Amino acid sequence: MSMWSNLPFDLLANIFSFLSPDSLARARSACRNWNACALNYPLGPRYAAQSHPPWFLALPIRNHRPCCYAQNPAMAMGKDNWHEISLEFLSVPVRPVAPVESLLLLRVTNSITLQLAICNPFTRQFRYLPRLNISRTNPAVGITVMDSNSFRIYVAGGMSEAGQGGAFYEPTTELYDSKLDTWKIVGSVPVEFAVRLTVWTPNESVYTKGVLYWITSARAYSVIGFELCTNAWFELGVPMADRLEFATLVRRNEVVTLVGGTSGGNACIWELNEGSIWCLLDTVPSELGSRFLQGKTNWGSTKCVGNDNAICLYRDLGSGMVIWREDGDEGRWEWFWAEGCHYIKGKQVQNNPIRGILIHPSLASSFIFD
Incomplete structure (x- = not known):
């Protein structure tokens, strides 16, 4: 044990990066030195996609x-x-939307319009994300993970207030960039798709090769796709x-x-x-x-x-x-x-x-x- 206690922190942290979270938790409880190393040299875990x-x-x-x-x-x-x-560290009732690497994207359920938050349930960290530019009820949410230090959230459709005209289906898409910590409107949504994304689509989305996909259960199941580079919408049968x-x-x-x-x-x-x-x-x-x-x-x-x-x-x-x-x-x-x-x-x-x-x-x- 004395040899392990005297290892430089950067070398010890590199070893810790191969451990699964339960093994790392036990390692942190072994001694103050190991706990300090795991806290102060948090290398990204390498087990995620390969070993576990x-x-x-x-x-x-x-x-x-x-x-x-x-x-x-x-x-x-x-x-x-x-x-x-x-x-118990969550101050408001929430519903999960999707994982973001090792984090959870959450929807705050005591808000009628969409309010998103993010947390790590294993480290008890939590924060609200900024409010959207347009208040929306029940829009579709899609996530793209750029790397371990960057992700984007796309919100499309939903019900929106139209002033004296009453509520309507919001035909726009908003983008949240984690690096900028801000939302911006990035394009439009065909009204037919805005309706189906709002009424018939769960929160789950799939992202791959530059396209976000949602499944919709209107009448019969189908898939709605959104090409991020061109802001083009399309539909696929299943x-x-x-x-x-x-x-x-x-x-x-x-x-x-x-x-x-x-x-x-x-x-x-x-x-x-x-x-x-x-x-x-x-x-x-x-x-x-x-x-x-x-x-x-x-x-x-x-x-x-x-x-x-x-x-x-x-x-x-x-x-x-x-x-x-x-x-x-x-x-x-x-x-x-x-x-x-x-x-x-x-x-x-x-x-x-x-x-x-x-x-x-x-x-x-x-x-x-x-």
């Missing part, structure tokens, strides 16, 4: 206690793989659009991916190839699908979240999850079952509907809170 799968963060939709629950995938087969994380009971867009290996299921059928995964052609990648194995649905044939209550490293199908906090993720050095994607959260340290946890987020936790400080 993302954590599943479950945020209860209805919960009287300010907390969320995190599953450590490295301990997925053990009994202690779920952890309760206090959110497979079995009028038969899907649930459909979610995720990004897998930097490619737009669709996950959806039909009544009496399988849950399928399609990939958007060149020429805007959907290609079937895989289906949920029948034994895992039956276990997930608990004998039912209806996929309607299914929720899905994904990133470049994993795709997770879930329902509520206590239900088990079906996970498709990259496993091993050869880049093969394999199916796994993960138990839901029932007990934490021997104490029963109340089941709740949840919103799931896949995130690579970090204990390093972020520029956004400086």
